[in-house]
Amino acid sequence: MKPSARACPLLIAALLPLSACGIPETGVVEAGEPATGVLDPGVTSAPSESVPEAVPLVKVPLYFVEDGSLVAVDRTVPGSTDLGSTVLLLFNGPDGKERGRGLTTELPPAAAAPTIRTDGTGVNVQLPRSAGILTDTAVDQLACTVAVARLRQDPALGSAQVTVEQPGGRLAGRSSDDCPSGADRETPGDPGTAETVPAPDTGEGVGGTGGTGG
DSSP: OHHHHHHHHHHHHHHHHHHHHTSSSSOOOSSSSOOOOOTTTOOOOOOOOOOOOOOEEEEEEEEEETTTTEEEEEEEEOOOOHHHHHHHHHHHHHHHHHHTOBBBOSSSOOSOOOOEEEEEEEEEEEEEEOOOOOOHHHHHHHHHHHHHHHHHHHHHOOOEEEEEEEEEEEOOEEEGGGGGOOOGGGOOOOOOOHHHHHHOSSSSSSTTTEEEOO
């Protein structure tokens, strides 16, 4: 008998137990979902194709000075702002574009952030001791900036009353009704326009309520 003939019965006998147990004779049987989270060696994951969300632009009302008069401007900044961050922007003074238009400020640089409290239409701004005593024009800048920003937070208020508390207990009150308008004329991307409106000549700053104290 040839060797190949003798090998066939032996091979058939070896395969019979495997077939009886349900084990496939040849090939690979795939079952279930493909594995995830594991990459083959040398394969890197594809970069994320998600597009980052665009940061919205907002207009922040600020009051500066030109030739002794208050000037209302809108500065376009990315992201949202609250009263505290708006006041810090004001204390930092005009930016390059605003200085190029001749705008100045009478507010000193802020070494510390003021404390701001709101109660309906009323807003109290407590200045840190490092701020010193402000001029009437500086108080006008601060109060009008806060008042207009407060109304943009809640237009339903109609008006806002701002009290500026300076070191030593000096108080100065201002109303949004007496603040120069024009801050809403600048739009995002626009070089910007500023409307100069002289403050009422009351001798006590905007609104005539003036500051008090010894």
